[in-house]
Amino acid sequence: MSLQYISDSTGQTTGVFIPINEWNDLKNKFKGIEQEEIGVPEWQAEIVRERVRSYKSNPNQALDFNEAIDDIEDNL
Numbered sequence: 001m002s003l004q005y006i007s008d009s010t011g012q013t014t015g016v017f018i019p020i021n022e023w024n025d026l027k028n029k030f031k032g033i034e035q036e037e038i039g040v041p042e043w044q045a046e047i048v049r050e051r052v053r054s055y056k057s058n059p060n061q062a063l064d065f066n067e068a069i070d071d072i073e074d075n076l
Helices: 020-029 042-057 065-074
Strands: 004-007 013-017
């Protein structure tokens, strides 16, 4: 892929130029890539809402992040 990087006056990379033929190839390979925003499916949003309700009804049931990671690592 022949990408061209775009930089500002300080040398900081600010963008990437993709030749149109390569962009078209990517769009064919990855359907929907040109969408600016991909929505969350309703079934997935409902799972998150249910988990939030569960947490709010019993916040003491939630695990500390570091403890959860330690538990996972112990079981590997």
